[in-house]
Amino acid sequence: MNKILLIIVLFITINISAQSRDDLYKDTYTKLTEMLEGKRELSFKEAVYSVENTYLMGKLDSTFFNSQILFLSSLAEQLNQSRKLIYTENDREAVSKYASIYAVLKDSIPIVRENKMYKYVPFGYDFEDIFGHEHWQNMFVSKLLETRVGNCHSLPYLYKIIAEEIGAGQETHLALAPNHIYIKHRILKGGWYNTELTSGIFPIDAWLMASGFISVESISNGVYMKALDDKESIALCLVDLAQGYQKSMFYDNDLVLQCANKALEYYPNYVNAMLVKVEAQKVQLENIMAKHYAEFPKDLNKYPESRKLLAEIEIELGIIHNLGYRKMPEEMYLDWLVSLKEEKNKYANKKIHTFIKSK
Numbered sequence: 398m399n400k401i402l403l404i405i406v407l408f409i410t411i412n413i414s415a416q417s418r419d420d421l422y423k424d425t426y427t428k429l430t431e432m433l434e435g436k437r438e439l440s441f442k443e444a445v446y447s448v449e450n451t452y453l454m455g456k457l458d459s460t461f462f463n464s465q466i467l468f469l470s471s472l473a474e475q476l477n478q479s480r481k482l483i484y485t486e487n488d489r490e491a492v493s494k495y496a497s498i499y500a501v502l503k504d505s506i507p508i509v510r511e512n513k514m515y516k517y518v519p520f521g522y523d524f525e526d527i528f529g530h531e532h533w534q535n536m537f538v539s540k541l542l543e544t545r546v547g548n549c550h551s552l553p554y555l556y557k558i559i560a561e562e563i564g565a566g567q568e569t570h571l572a573l574a575p576n577h578i579y580i581k582h583r584i585l586k587g588g589w590y591n592t593e594l595t596s597g598i599f600p601i602d603a604w605l606m607a608s609g610f611i612s613v614e615s616i617s618n619g620v621y622m623k624a625l626d627d628k629e630s631i632a633l634c635l636v637d638l639a640q641g642y643q644k645s646m647f648y649d650n651d652l653v654l655q656c657a658n659k660a661l662e663y664y665p666n667y668v669n670a671m672l673v674k675v676e677a678q679k680v681q682l683e684n685i686m687a688k689h690y691a692e693f694p695k696d697l698n699k700y701p702e703s704r705k706l707l708a709e710i711e712i713e714l715g716i717i718h719n720l721g722y723r724k725m726p727e728e729m730y731l732d733w734l735v736s737l738k739e740e741k742n743k744y745a746n747k748k749i750h751t752f753i754k755s756k
Contacts, residue, residue, distance in 0.1 A: 422642050425451045429635050433663050439627050442558045444634040449537045452641040457539055465542040470562035473497040484752040486585040494565040495582050496753035503597035521546045522595045533644050552594035553578045570624035575610040575725035581624040590749050596737050604744035608733045614721030619666045632660035636670050653677040668722045678710050
C-alpha cells in the first residue's frame with residue numbers, strides 16, 4: 398500500500414512539475430511574440446534571459462545576470478569615452494562603440510580600482526560540448542558570464558546584448574553560417590565587415606565560403622551571411638526556446654510548432670526553424686503510430702492524418718533543400734573554426750584591425 402501511495406505522489410509531483418514547466422514556456426513564447434508584434438518593447442537582452450530562465454525552470458539568477466551585463470556595458474562605455482580611434486569617418490562614434498565591445502570580449506584591459514591596477518581577462522572559447530548535446534546550458538549567455546568561456550552561440554549573443562545596452566543594438570547584426578553565428582557591421586569606410594568572436598578575428602567572406610557548405614543559393618535566399626534585423630534576432634530566440642523544450646523527455650509538439658511557425662513569420666527562410674518544425678512533425682508521426690499500434694513506418698500511409706503530415710514534411714524538406722541548405726558534419730565544423738586561426742593572414746580583414754586601433 399505504501400508503495401502504491403508513493404507511486405501516486407510521484408506521479409502527481411511529475412505532473413505538477415510538467416505543468417509548471419509548460420506554463421513557463423508558454424509565458425515566454427507569449428513575451429517573445431509580443432515583442433515581434435509590437436505589443437512589447439524589443440529587447441534582445443530580455444529575450445535571451447527569458448529563454449534561458451525558462452529552460453532553468455525560473456531559477457536563473459537575474460541579479461547576477463543583470464549586474465554582469467551592466468559591468469560589461471559600463472566597461473565598454475568607459476573604453477568608448479577614453480579612446481580615440483585612427484578611424485576618422487563621420488560614423489566614427491558608432492565604430493568606436495563596436496571597437497569597445499570587441500575589446501571587452503576579446504582584449505586584455507588594464508583596470509584601475511582603489512589605486513590598484515588589475516588585468517581584465519577577456520572571454521575565451523569553450524571547445525567542450527559546443528553544440529550543447531550533453532548540457533543545453535553550454536549554449537547560454539548566463540553560462541558564459543559565469544565561466545568566462547563560451548561558444549559561437551553565446552559569444553555573439555553577448556556582443557549583441559552589450560551593443561543594445563550602449564545604444565548600438567540596431568547597427569549590430571547577428572549573421573548565420575553553418576552551425577555558426579557571428580556579427581556583421583556596416584561602416585562608411587569599408588562597407589560590411591565580419592566580427593568572429595570564437596577567435597577574435599575579423600574574417601573576410603572568403604573564410605565563410607571556405608566551409609564548403611555555403612552555396613550561392615543559400616546566400617541569395619538569406620539562409621547564410623545575411624545581416625539579421627532585430628526582429629529576426631528575436632526569431633532566433635524563439636527557436637532557442639523550442640530547442641530547449643525539445644530537450645524535455647515529454648513535450649507538447651504544439652508549442653514547438655508554434656515557436657517554429659512564429660519564427661518563420663518574421664524570418665521566412667530561417668532553416669533552423671524549418672528543421673525544428675520537421676523534427677516536431679516526426680514526433681507527431683510517432684504518436685500516430687503509437688495511437689494505431691502500427692509496427693512499421695509504411696503503415697502511416699493507411700491513415701489520413703499521417704498521410705497529410707507526410708506530405709507536409711516532404712514539402713518542407715524540399716524547401717530546405719532548394720534554399721541551398723546542406724548539413725555540415727560537426728567534425729568538419731571544428732576543422733573550419735580552427736582554420737581561421739591557422740590561416741589568419743589569409744582570411745583576416747586587415748583594414749578593420751587598423752580602423753579600431755587607438756591613436
